[in-house]
Amino acid sequence: MPFTIKGIGTRYYGKRNVRKEMGTCQNCRKFVQLENYDIGLYFVILYIPIIPLGRRQITDKCFYCLHHRVMPLAKWRDLKSSAIETSLQALVNDMHNPARAFEYLFTLTRFNEMDDARELAATIEAQYPDNADAHYVLAGWHMSTGMSKEVKRLFQRAFELNPDNPDYRRTQAMMLVEQGRLDEARELVRCLEPPAEGFQPEEFVALGEAFQKQGNHVAATEMFRIAKTDPTVCQDKKFLKMSKRSEKRAAQYAPRDFTLPRGGFPQQASGSIRSFTQ
Ligand SMILES: [Zn+2]
Incomplete structure (x- = not known):
């Protein structure tokens, strides 16, 4: 993994041949977008790339946890x-x-x-x-x-x-x-x-x-x-x-159970039911 201390160290620059796909991350096990690309590794001073250290192939970089695999591009080819x-x-x-x-x-x-x-x-x-x-x-x-x-x-x-x-x-x-x-x-x-x-x-x-x-x-x-x-x-x-x-x-919305009011129907209502059923 590249690292820098006070601007001196190694860094990646120049991402190329990007391919994205959906897949399961080997680290966090989430189904996420995984990114594949090649990128240059450089020795940097004040974050300015000074010496190229060869290109690397990054595979299956997880969008969520950033876990990925890396190998020299020549080996990958x-x-x-x-x-x-x-x-x-x-x-x-x-x-x-x-x-x-x-x-x-x-x-x-x-x-x-x-x-x-x-x-x-x-x-x-x-x-x-x-x-x-x-x-x-x-x-x-x-x-x-x-x-x-x-x-x-x-x-x-x-x-x-x-x-x-x-x-x-x-x-x-x-x-x-x-x-x-x-x-x-x-x-x-x-x-x-x-x-x-x-x-x-x-x-x-x-x-x-x-x-x-x-x-x-x-x-x-x-x-x-x-x-x-x-x-x-x-x-x-x-x-x-x-x-x-x-x-x-x-x-x-469910139909409720029909129960008779206490004391039966009011006179007028029961009368109308009787006349309906007769
Ligand atoms: Zn992940």
């Missing part, structure tokens, strides 16, 4: 050539295996060869037009690289190709939630309710929250009730507060 060559050879040897194509795609992405990666992503889609898994993984790849334009279309295609897959179904439901199409999303997740094997509370929490924002507290309460089937959800104070809010509001 050697690694890159070797990794790309290995993945490409594996693909050439097994051209009709989508797993090999995705390995190559992720290697290109990892080493910032984004033009080649984008071209390969388009080729994979064209080569496997009816492969739901391929579309789902491609959607995730587009999402992680920040190219959100294609994400919705690819997730939707994966769901159309295999609507029985719980992951594709819940992802499609969340896309609908994002578009405010809550009733359609509700229908999609109906078959994921407990005791369904694919049940996960997250989509019901998200759907409940969306219903709550629309002021539909009855539907929100139902979603929260389903989510609570997973006891871990009830440990989240924010969730419990949100759920209580809708429960309270929903109770105001």
